[in-house]
């Protein structure tokens with residue numbers, strides 16, 4: 001039924017619901033809003049227009065009460081529609097018949113069952129003074145990734161601690177991540193106080209415990225509130241069950257915490273996003289101010305050119321501004337025609353960011369496919385995209401103990417301190433000073449996936465001179481060029497890693513015939529194989545081609561083919577053990593497979609009476625020995641394929 | 654309608670940046686990012702209030718230049734007449750390039766909401782039509798006006814929502830979004846839906862329309878209109894193609910629409926709110942999910958998720 005009437009009173013359906021806590025209509029601020037909406041909508045609108053925006057993230061482990069807390073905030077601030085409430089009421093099966101507020105946000109519960117990637121959900125509500133965006137990050141195995149995502153833009157983190165359990169390992173971990181992501185304010189909600197008789201001792205103990213540990217973190221402030229999300233104590237309304245608590249409610253804190261002051265208004269940073277050039281007379285540089293303030297007439301410098309000019313105008317659709325600040329999106333025009341394009345950064349000459357190609361960062365790994373240190377990734381930093389590689393994983397964070405462990409590879413949800421080198425200089429600030437110019441994401445350019453989130457660390461070096469900065473910028477092209485395709489990427493593309501298959505045997509043993517048959521068979525199996533031949537082979541039979549000087553050429557040909565990811569088949573004569581050993585060492589032990597084609601010598605001599613067999617050293621440590629005179633070719637090939645598989649050559653297709 | 658644009662106001666107190674200005678700044682950043690990183694973006698234009706705000710933001714992002722990409726309207730041929738009039742006037746006034754697309758097969762077979770049911774009709778004339786149009790023009794990014802507060806299942810939707818070659822949304826293949834750093838990499842044939850209004854609520858949109866004096870289709874405001882009541886829903890008789898059930902007669906009632914779409918599928922609500930502030934007032938006082946007014950959501954219990962996977966959004 002779709003019918004609308006303006007109720008004279010508080011929406012009546014709310015009154016029908018039996019919830020254990022007080023009626024939301026009793027809440028001063030919210031009731032005022034309702035009254036204003038009814039009595040003077042224009043006054044309400046001009047008031048609403050003045051509201052500020054606060055983003056926060058709620059974190060906790062499964063069952064700490066996150067959903068209940070969000071449901072409580074939405075419900076007590078009147079953000080719940082009747083039909084939603086009716087649906088939730090129907091689905092609730094709490095013992096005392098009250099409604100289960102956690103169901104208001106259960107969009108994610110269904111996903112859990114379907115096995116869909118669990119994600120961050122965003123919810124919205126507003127009160128008299130602010131609009132709020134809540135990042136709801138479900139606690140489960142993928143937690144770090146989700147929490148980092150939700151925390152990246154948050155001004156406040158609310159950490160739930162179960163009053164019965166106290167400060168657990170997870171609480172420490174979540175606080176650490178919140179601090180790492182630069183969230184300035186932390187609110188610790190000690191939840192389920194109803195189950196601990198609203199005891200001050202319990203609350204005080206948890207607070208002391210938490211304080212001791214939070215000292216090492218970077219929060220501007222940490223606030224503790226005793227709450228019951230279920231009953232509504234100290235969430236929106238002050239509870240009469242905690243007379244000993246004189247601080248703010250959760251909502252009171254969220255409404256009062258200063259957000260604007262946390263922004264960086266000192267360092268002007270303006271990543272150019274888009275060049276606007278509708279006609280020859282207008283050249284504007286569009287962007288969102290990352291930090292700082294800019295005024296008409298200010299002197300500016302453009303990186304990487306280092307050219308300076310003055311701000312001629314700060315344009316917006318509504319007209320020129322005298323001054324603009326972060327995070328506004330504007331268009332700047334300069335007095336001089338200076339070179340400036342997307343990816344450049346406009347700064348002030350006397351306050352420049354760090355310019356470097358190599359830097360240290362905290363990196364959170366966000367993807368199931370682990371880090372490949374030999375591969376070039378794409379970094380997206382402000383409006384720049386550059387290729388970069390991870391030079392070194394210095395140390396990995398052990399999330400259980402919050403201590404650094406020796407680095408290794410990075411897997412999903414790992415956090416590590418790494419050094420990266422970019423193929424072009426970046427202009428950045430330490431993340432702790434600037435959450436915009438200090439942040440980057442890492443993209444796997446083969447799959448286009450976002451695999452990492454990085455926070456640049458403070459460089460140990462003193463303030464960089466302009467000369468040094470320019471040197472870094474120019475050095476961009478001076479990096480030693482190297483492949484940007486790592487062996488692992490090749491392996492994933494080809495479904496195999498390269499290897500050299502070395503067939504050893506007497507002349508007439510049938511190596512070459514076997515080699516070509518094998519090449520064909522592998523090709524038919526969907527593999528990529530290649531029989532190596534070198535030089536101009538004019539002889540009637542490939543075996544006739546020999547010579548000591550060719551060992552080097554053979555080795556380098558085999559090496560190159562193996563690096564390219566091919567199953568490289570070599571059937572060259574190689575009488576001496578030491579020769580074969582030297583090839584094995586050059587290619588690498590794990591990529592070299594020797595097959596002894598052990599055909600009856602009498603048979604060999606019969607086939608190649610001209611060939612000399614003197615000096616042939618039969619292998620004693622071949623990976624496979626084939627008595628070719630006793631096998632059919634396809635059996636021999638199957639045996640070789642099996643060895644290749646055993647050596648982990650093939651990915652499952 | 655009044656214009657209370659604040660852009661001229663000098664920035665006295667940076668720390669008291671209002672939420673609307675902040676949302677606006679963030680949306681402009683998103684729109685410019687797409688214009689910079691994609692070859693052929695398009696803005697899906699539904700003529701509704703969210704679309705109007707979206708277009709206003711696009712105009713702001715590139716002023717004084719023209720919006721550097723076209724708008725596209727999927728015309729099912731059953732839109733309210735006032736919507737089409739508004740669309741043409743609005744695009745002309747703002748020098749916007751408009752592409753109008755209708756599924757030719759659907760048109761040939763006269764697929765309509767009366768004979769084919771709302772589900773099939775919507776699929777052919779809207780979902781399929783949109784996919785056809787996107788493929789035909791080779792668009793690699795399409796802006797939409799969807800918001801996260803519209804529906805529970807939208808709460809986790811990305812700002813940049815990745816679609817495969819078949820315009821399908823793959824829930825397993827979405828990318829985490831951190832800070833304001835959007836991963837814009839796609840392969841040829843793939844595309845991205847972009848929702849710059851993700852963080853806006855219905856109230857934000859209305860407030861912005863009000864503050865900026867953004868024109869909207871008059872159907873949003875209450876007025877006497879010919880309607881029939883059908884299963885508790887008021888359907889407006891917008892043209893002679895309307896089919897009446899036995900005994901049905903149009904009657905004049907004061908009604909307005911909360912969402913606009915195809916007239917036989919859009920439920921009107923009785924209301925006396927004939928100005929924007931009154932509409933906002935009613936909206937705020939009415940504790941009812943926005944989408945209840947949309948018939949297609951009731952017709953079949955098709956979840957938003959499913960529709961998304963099919964490429965509706």
Ligand SMILES: Nc1nc2c(ncn2[C@@H]2O[C@H](COP(=O)(O)OP(=O)(O)O)[C@@H](O)[C@H]2O)c(=O)[nH]1
Pocket residue numbers: 060061062063064065066067068069102191192193194195227228229230231
């Ligand atoms: N007694 C009590 N139970 C609570 C409180 N908050 C949450 N719960 C219960 O704890 C359980 C888990 O809560 P939920 O919000 O789903 O936790 P989440 O997994 O963190 O989202 C539910 O059964 C809630 O009813 C509280 O303050 N007091």
